[in-house]
Amino acid sequence: MREALRNIWRRKVRSALTIFGVAIGVFALTTMGSLASSINHSINVGLNYYGSRIILGSQSSGFSGIFAVGPQVPGSLASQASTVDGVERAYPTIILSANKDEAPSFSSPTLVLGSPPDEAAKDPYRLEVAKGRRLNGQDRGRVVVGSKLATDKHLSVGDSTTILGQPFEVVGILEYLNSDPDGYYVMNIEDAKQLLLQQSQFVINPDLVTNINVIPKAGVNTTDLANRLQGQLVGTQATPPEKLKAQIKSASQVLNLIVLGSALIAVLVGSLSVINTMLVSVGERRKEIGIKRVAGARNRHLVKEVVIETSLIGLIGGLVGFGVGAALVTALNAGPAKNAGFYFALTPELAAIAIGFSVVLGVIAGLYPAWRAIRIKPVDVLREE
């Protein structure tokens, strides 16, 4: 170990550049990985929320499932859906953008989520309140605010706020989820209906809602139930949890692939620089290897020495890359990222993966140079100048 450290120190610039190469890769893995962790966390919240219900929307609107906003289906559809075999209950939901002029950003748009408070409270997976209280059926002109919105707009329980020109009293703040609901105004569906009508340029059916949340009975096959709903309620599209999950996952998979893939490529490039450095190093140390052979070193000893050195380079690069990456994402989380509406989830698992991966790549990167080292014959090198 001591000799390996001295060998790394022996060629300071070369070692530093190699470590830098690994560090860049691990830095990318750390930052991109924490972004991906954040996305995955957000996805899991979505999976939990939508995994417990069937979303009933309009077949003709072109939008369905989790991406629907605005008026889509009549609210009376909820009572019809409740009569279908296998349905425990159903209630309407209105989703609309809370800020028409909102600029595109990494974060989800600020939305108004209107539903009957007493129904939503009974959901298997519901949005929990961190401060204040939940809405009840009698609440009008009152709102529960997502945690990010509360922070951004400096809202506390008891404050007044204006949503789409209408005043509302804040009665609760949702717990922080690092997901879409952090940007929600949750209100009574009757209030949301008023906002929807007020925002529409054309006269629309006042009964229209965005979709119907159908909560299935326990043990019911949700795909079969979705088919039954679609069959019995003409013109509707019922999206079962499996399809909703697939929608959520497909939206995230490509992003995850790009984010993590680019980081992994960076780490692999870093490991190639380790191989290159070690090959040069082994070439320079031919005579030393010959001397070690004469002193009794066997193949396993030489392989061990080379691999220890490369794994140390990997470890140092990993620690440096992770350290810098962690410092950066911590700083970003405190300021710019927060303002831009996204968050880096720096988890212990990610730390273990980033550093462990750099060490494992270091070990792998050492194998070929080690193989070259054991092929050196002392008789060929001992008289070399």
Place this chain on the structure above:
Amino acid sequence: MAIRRKKSTPPRMKGKMFTKQDEKLPPIVELKNVHRTYEESAVPVKALRGVNLTVDRGEMVAIMGPSGSGKTSLLNIIGLLDNPDEGRVYYAGEDLDELKRRKIPMFRQKEVGMIFQQKNLIPTLTAFENVYMPFRYTRGKRSYKRQQVEEALRLVSMVDRKDHFPKQLSGGEKQRVAVARSLVMSPAVVLADEPTGELDSKTGDQVVKLMEHLNESTGQTFIIVTHNELVAEACHRVVQMKDGQIIETATSKKGAARSAAKAAVKRKQK
């Protein structure tokens, strides 16, 4: 075939050139009709052509000859760094052909010490660590190993400089460290390839005296490839090589004295 070090390595014999025990044991190194041809180049080079050589225990032998005469090739074969194409090599009566390939490093480590020209120390290791190196590849108590290294450094008067790195040592000091490393495992045979080749005459002389002293004090066998007449004078026997063959073997005054001691032991036995 297991070769036990205790069987082939003579005990330390301070100040004695020859003992009764030496007479009973076979020669430490014996080469019979050894041939070696290098095929790597376009024209095959016949480095050794039927070399026969016997080296007794405790003997100090110089191998001399012009460049390309086969001295180093011979040393490499004796040191198990290379194999002959033809012929036999015996160590303490054991045929090395019968030694399994995987046992060669272990055998070389325990039975043969090697000293080369300059640049044969690992620059990232201190003098102590360089001498300790053969022990890195063996099992055993660390305290014992460290004690052996201290002893070897003491023999070459380098204890005070043990924590210095090679770049902090002079040429002569480096070579003394190399000598200590070759001795640390108490090998039966020490092979030296032009040990004074890159040293000035004064430092070279010191190294020669050191090897002479070690040969006399430890009874280890020294086989030295050299161009240096001073080295040859310090040896019991000088083997002259040319074109891959031994053309002459001469016994020095010192060798003659050794032979006389050997004859005296034989007479006593009768």
